[in-house]
Amino acid sequence: MWRDTVLVAGKDLRIEARSRVALSQVAPFGVVALVMFAFALGPDRATMAKGAAGLFWVAVLFCTVLAVQRSVSVESVDGARDGLRLSGLDPAGLFLGKAAAVAAQLVVLEVVLGVGVTVLYGARIEAPWLILASCVLGTIGLAATGTLYGALSAGLRVKETLLPFLLLPIAIPVLLAGTRIWQAALAGGVPADGTPWLRLLVVFDAVYLALGVVVYGPIQESA
Amino acid sequence: MTTITDVGTPTPVTACPVPSPRARWTVRIIGISAAVGVALTVWLGLWVTPPDQTQGDLVRLVYIHPGVAWVALYLAFGLAAVASLLYLWPRTRSMFWDRLAAASVEVGVVFNICTLISGSIWGKPTWGVYWAWDARLTLTAILLVLFLGYMALRRVPADPEKRARRSAFVALFAAVDIPIDHFSVLWWKTLHQGATVLNPDLSPTIHGSMAWTLLISFVALTLAFVWMLLVRYRIGVIEDWLAANELDVALLERQSEGVAPAPDLGLERPPVPEGAR
Amino acid sequence: MAPPIPPPPAISLHDAVALSGRFPLLAGVDLEVAPGETVLVEGPNGAGKTSLLRVCAGLVGVSAGRVRVLGLDPNRRRTQVRRRVGLLSHASHLYDDLTVRENVRFAVRAAGADPGRIDGACARLGLTGRLLTTSASKLSAGQRRRVALAVLVARWPELWLLDEPHAGLDATARATLDQLIGEASAAGVTVVIASHEADVVGSLATRAVVITGGRVTGERTLGPPVAGRPAAAEPAGPAGDIPLPGPVAHVA
Numbered sequence: 001m002w003r004d005t006v007l008v009a010g011k012d013l014r015i016e017a018r019s020r021v022a023l024s025q026v027a028p029f030g031v032v033a034l035v036m037f038a039f040a041l042g043p044d045r046a047t048m049a050k051g052a053a054g055l056f057w058v059a060v061l062f063c064t065v066l067a068v069q070r071s072v073s074v075e076s077v078d079g080a081r082d083g084l085r086l087s088g089l090d091p092a093g094l095f096l097g098k099a100a101a102v103a104a105q106l107v108v109l110e111v112v113l114g115v116g117v118t119v120l121y122g123a124r125i126e127a128p129w130l131i132l133a134s135c136v137l138g139t140i141g142l143a144a145t146g147t148l149y150g151a152l153s154a155g156l157r158v159k160e161t162l163l164p165f166l167l168l169p170i171a172i173p174v175l176l177a178g179t180r181i182w183q184a185a186l187a188g189g190v191p192a193d194g195t196p197w198l199r200l201l202v203v204f205d206a207v208y209l210a211l212g213v214v215v216y217g218p219i220q221e222s223a
Numbered sequence: 224m225t226t227i228t229d230v231g232t233p234t235p236v237t238a239c240p241v242p243s244p245r246a247r248w249t250v251r252i253i254g255i256s257a258a259v260g261v262a263l264t265v266w267l268g269l270w271v272t273p274p275d276q277t278q279g280d281l282v283r284l285v286y287i288h289p290g291v292a293w294v295a296l297y298l299a300f301g302l303a304a305v306a307s308l309l310y311l312w313p314r315t316r317s318m319f320w321d322r323l324a325a326a327s328v329e330v331g332v333v334f335n336i337c338t339l340i341s342g343s344i345w346g347k348p349t350w351g352v353y354w355a356w357d358a359r360l361t362l363t364a365i366l367l368v369l370f371l372g373y374m375a376l377r378r379v380p381a382d383p384e385k386r387a388r389r390s391a392f393v394a395l396f397a398a399v400d401i402p403i404d405h406f407s408v409l410w411w412k413t414l415h416q417g418a419t420v421l422n423p424d425l426s427p428t429i430h431g432s433m434a435w436t437l438l439i440s441f442v443a444l445t446l447a448f449v450w451m452l453l454v455r456y457r458i459g460v461i462e463d464w465l466a467a468n469e470l471d472v473a474l475l476e477r478q479s480e481g482v483a484p485a486p487d488l489g490l491e492r493p494p495v496p497e498g499a500r
Numbered sequence: 501m502a503p504p505i506p507p508p509p510a511i512s513l514h515d516a517v518a519l520s521g522r523f524p525l526l527a528g529v530d531l532e533v534a535p536g537e538t539v540l541v542e543g544p545n546g547a548g549k550t551s552l553l554r555v556c557a558g559l560v561g562v563s564a565g566r567v568r569v570l571g572l573d574p575n576r577r578r579t580q581v582r583r584r585v586g587l588l589s590h591a592s593h594l595y596d597d598l599t600v601r602e603n604v605r606f607a608v609r610a611a612g613a614d615p616g617r618i619d620g621a622c623a624r625l626g627l628t629g630r631l632l633t634t635s636a637s638k639l640s641a642g643q644r645r646r647v648a649l650a651v652l653v654a655r656w657p658e659l660w661l662l663d664e665p666h667a668g669l670d671a672t673a674r675a676t677l678d679q680l681i682g683e684a685s686a687a688g689v690t691v692v693i694a695s696h697e698a699d700v701v702g703s704l705a706t707r708a709v710v711i712t713g714g715r716v717t718g719e720r721t722l723g724p725p726v727a728g729r730p731a732a733a734e735p736a737g738p739a740g741d742i743p744l745p746g747p748v749a750h751v752a
Contacts, residue, residue: 145396148396149396152376152389152392152393156379156381157379158379162372162375162376162379165368165371165372165375166372166375166376166393169365169368169369169372169397169400170369170396170397170400172365172400172404172407173400173403173404173407176407176408176410176411177407180410180411196410197410200403200406200407200410203403204403207399207403208396208399211395211396211399215392215395218311218388218392219388219389219392222384222385222388222389
């Protein structure tokens, strides 16, 4: 299973390195979203600094949808999805590999967005380890659920509109947890204890990773 | 050259499965009891029970709101989740569970919307706003969105078994998410240290005739859910039978393709077997 | 002369019905292919040839009837069946952003085959030099076919399912393909070819099966194949060294 994971993740990341979609399209979209939020919330920097945590995570969620859609569309050209099935790859490895590739792209996007939030909204980080932990755990959860729902909607013609509608509600706990942890970690934010939220993220990640490993095979076969 | 001369006996078009008289009567009785129960609740709720000290007549919503909320949040959703799980489990796989889950979700959406509306109506005079980010209302809204996602997925045209599996997976993921959502939203409300002016308290103290009416309302609404569920399930059975019928016709047509001479498109192909009929 | 103990069939379909939504792709197929046989599947467009191959590869499940590939149920023992079966379909399953070599390497490693055979297989199919480092998006349809063939050759599975393999290939590639099919037959590989080119494939196959309307409606035996081989061949593992391109002893 792990061999297949590394193989698939390597393939997806190599494709990304060649096509540079995440870097040249999704990241700028994320930054544009941050700018839009700034316009929407008004020029008062204090308001923006207060909302920085939440806005960061909303932007991350949007970028996740795009990254997942890209991950799915890579397989829909030339029957590549059939090719993956025919090769007899372990579905659990396939799931973890694709999720790992999405997670890697998300981490890069989060760095870009984090810089954006610091610069555009004037957020100041006071507890960097909390930021790091929340990003790592949140990314894993988003990548796992995204890959799962991506597989579910893969064969459908309406997948572009259906995927966000299905994925975003499920990702609400990540949004809530990430926002709260970031608020605890940023200066001048609402003081809140981040630890129970970290535990929540761990549970979320564990549940969806386990689900994915078990269920990805049957989903693939029924798509 | 060996030829196959017999296409095979055509599959008879099956008659629509009709529920047994006992099943029909059961549904009818449930429907009647539900109607009676609801009527009773209305009468008791609007006329017999006294108004509350603080909330006045507004408290009468307690005979609707918690009832529909219980059905939507726990009964409908729980049933859909369990049915989906049973469908996915190979030992118990059967289209019955898929149809049950789908019916449960659809009826659950109706009750969910009733919960939100009744909550809104209660909220406006009590809190001054139609919506407040109360933990329960928020959870209800999340559940509604998940339900709608399930229904949207079911609308996508597909082979019934594939559709059943996909929907079952979505229900499973949602079912797993709801407990996590429950804690998240609860903590979101309680750990949030910004002062909340709104302290929604939708549970007034219940006693006496109000308690009885509340109980009756729960029973009546549950019966109403069950009745609607059974009716919707029956509709699902008929839909599936129609689809299977189309399949039988399609099979016949497909098989007869091999017998009738195919149109000559000028392509090189081996001669069609003769003397088939 | 009948073989002493008949080996289990490579493919066994009994009254198989396969659906796509409401449409029956296969409407009750009965077919048996012995191991080592080369079978031609013919029929008009839309008859179900592609669906038959996909069912044998385990991509499409049967909703009625029985299917056994290499003695296993392709829906229960998916991974095992798929590792031993190679399907050459209309699509080539290539990733546009990767080069030819990377595509072949990924496909071969994903199938669990020996990556050392990649170079030989690519050379055999004429994928050499600059072509190897060309991005897959720039390939013509025929070249894509050759890449898919290279993957098949490198994997060398026990059962080959070829869906109209000659389509889109130029003369050289067609000759290579015929050689490959001949070698595979000689090595005991079971080959099932769905094709409209009855004359070309007919010289390679021992039997032709006609499919119309989703059912097998006819069968005929063809002459002995060009590459003579024993009646009951045990399935062989991957052929030793893949011969490099060049004059190959081939009985015309």
